Amino acid sequence: MKIEHEFKLLINGEAVTTESTLPVLNPATEEVIAYIPNASEHDLNEAVKAARSSFSGWVATKIEERDELLSKLGEVIYANREELATLLTLEMGKPQTAALREIMGAVHWLKEVSKQRLKREVIEETEEHFVERYHTPLGVVGAIVPWNFPVTIAMMKIAPALLAGNTVIVKPSPYTPLTTLKIGEIASGILPKGVLNVVSGSDELGRWITEHPDVNKVSFTGSTPTGKKVMQSAATNLKRVTLELGGNDAAILLPDVNPKGMAKRLFWAAFQNTGQVCVATKRMYVHEDIYDEFLAELVNYAKTVKVGDGTDPNTEIGPVQNKMQYDKVIELIEDTKRIGARIVQGGEVEDQPGYFIPVTIVDNPPEDSRVVVEEAFGPILPVMKYRDYDDVIARVNKSNSGLGGSVWGKDIELAQTIAERLETGTVWINEVAVISPHFPFGGHKESGLGIENSQDGLYEYTNSKTIMINKKKMY
Ligand code: NDP
Numbered sequence: 001m002k003i004e005h006e007f008k009l010l011i012n013g014e015a016v017t018t019e020s021t022l023p024v025l026n027p028a029t030e031e032v033i034a035y036i037p038n039a040s041e042h043d044l045n046e047a048v049k050a051a052r053s054s055f056s057g058w059v060a061t062k063i064e065e066r067d068e069l070l071s072k073l074g075e076v077i078y079a080n081r082e083e084l085a086t087l088l089t090l091e092m093g094k095p096q097t098a099a100l101r102e103i104m105g106a107v108h109w110l111k112e113v114s115k116q117r118l119k120r121e122v123i124e125e126t127e128e129h130f131v132e133r134y135h136t137p138l139g140v141v142g143a144i145v146p147w148n149f150p151v152t153i154a155m156m157k158i159a160p161a162l163l164a165g166n167t168v169i170v171k172p173s174p175y176t177p178l179t180t181l182k183i184g185e186i187a188s189g190i191l192p193k194g195v196l197n198v199v200s201g202s203d204e205l206g207r208w209i210t211e212h213p214d215v216n217k218v219s220f221t222g223s224t225p226t227g228k229k230v231m232q233s234a235a236t237n238l239k240r241v242t243l244e245l246g247g248n249d250a251a252i253l254l255p256d257v258n259p260k261g262m263a264k265r266l267f268w269a270a271f272q273n274t275g276q277v278c279v280a281t282k283r284m285y286v287h288e289d290i291y292d293e294f295l296a297e298l299v300n301y302a303k304t305v306k307v308g309d310g311t312d313p314n315t316e317i318g319p320v321q322n323k324m325q326y327d328k329v330i331e332l333i334e335d336t337k338r339i340g341a342r343i344v345q346g347g348e349v350e351d352q353p354g355y356f357i358p359v360t361i362v363d364n365p366p367e368d369s370r371v372v373v374e375e376a377f378g379p380i381l382p383v384m385k386y387r388d389y390d391d392v393i394a395r396v397n398k399s400n401s402g403l404g405g406s407v408w409g410k411d412i413e414l415a416q417t418i419a420e421r422l423e424t425g426t427v428w429i430n431e432v433a434v435i436s437p438h439f440p441f442g443g444h445k446e447s448g449l450g451i452e453n454s455q456d457g458l459y460e461y462t463n464s465k466t467i468m469i470n471k472k473k474m475y
């Protein structure tokens with residue numbers, strides 16, 4: 001199905017066409033559904049110029065006014081939610097209900113972040129001195145967004161950056177640019193010219209943003225290797241960076257987990273969004289007392305889940321989003337077979353149009369196998385057996401990733417003791433992958449740098465500034 005719409009860049013409040021275009025595929029059919037503008041370096045420079053020149057006006061507006069405009073943007077996205085969700089399903093592959101949830105997530109972020117404020121903090125007040133700390137915006141922010149949650153992740157960056165008084169250039173992934181370009185159209189009627197610019201294009205565009213001398217900060221979500229490149233480029237003008245990178249989150253199941261009751265919940269911990277979630281469960285460690293029963297329940301549940309085209313209302317899991325990721329997951333399945341690990345569910349990919357991979361579950365593969373060590377970012381899950389808590393904690397912490405993790409069981413005290421020893425930015429107990437505008441979210445180790453969301457996340461879009469007044473010495 002071809003989308004009858006001409007997608008354009010948003011630069012300085014204007015809809016801009018480009019000389020060349022790029023095709024966008026539906027991952028469920030591999031058909032071209034639309035063409036998008038392929039921004040040149042000149043287009044990016046124009047976007048940076050617009051963001052720079054609108055900065056002084058935007059920063060001079062009261063934060064309450066910026067709050068109001070962002071809330072209005074949220075309302076208009078809400079009013080267009082069905083159309084945006086349809087677009088998101090077509091470009092990303094996720095089922096319609098999940099696409100609608102994602103659009104609602106973006107609305108929620110705009111609404112909740114808008115309530116935050118840049119607080120002034122009195123550090124010292126004596127007869128001699130008055131010392132106060134402020135937070136001032138950085139200038140032009142480049143927001144580089146991946147393809148797994150293109151809309152929510154974009155808003156996780158745009159909302160705090162704009163509220164804090166910065167102007168923004170957002171670059172969606174070339175795999176999933178359509179909904180963001182459409183939101184750019186909507187935003188142009190609400191935000192002042194140049195405050196939010198949307199540019200789409202090919203591989204070089206991200207690099208141009210990170211290297212641009214007039215961009216003051218890059219907020220990036222994507223892979224760890226690319227995150228390292230972003231940090232390197234950012235060094236040229238000491239850009240601030242926030243990096244939300246890959247994870248290899250473990251779930252640890254204590255022996256008192258009820259296998260039948262928990263299998264469904266833990267299945268979705270791993271396979272929601274076709275496993276393409278930075279904080280999806282990517283390794284599952286199950287105590288030996290319940291291992292066999294749990295694995296059987298997990299496989300039983302997996303057999304009931306429908307994988308298919310996201311536009312089919314019965315679909316629960318869509319295709320993998322793109323060919324690069326599809327090939328990567330298939331390679332992991334092949335490697336799992338090569339080493340002789342037992343695949344207890346899925347593992348056979350049918351030759352058909354679309355990047356479909358069946359839900360694949362691996363029974364107790366070796367700890368050093370690729371399926372355990374590497375982040376699959378797709379519908380394959382290794383389930384491992386453990387006996388001893390110190391041992392499982394060591395196995396989990398051995399990873400270079402440190403994004404999130406979860407502990408499951410009735411013994412909350414034990415779960416909390418384990419949670420405190422996991423080297424990750426977030427640990428959920430009897431919960432998983434809950435991300436909120438109000439919770440600090442960031443990775444340890446190679447999973448990232450800095451914090452998104454919460455008051456800390458807002459401050460990542462500011463400089464800290466201290467003003468000290470000498471009250472006694474009068475000249
Ligand atoms: P990348 O990290 O390569 O790309 C993410 C975004 O960064 C894209 O918009 C990309 O644009 C852009 N980009 C690429 N190179 C640069 C650069 N040098 N400077 C600035 N921006 C750049 O992710 P992939 O899409 O290639 O996915 C690879 C892996 O990343 C996945 O297998 C998964 O493990 C992980 N991933 C993690 C996500 C998360 O939520 N943490 C989300 C998505 C992927 P372009 O495509 O045009 O190069």
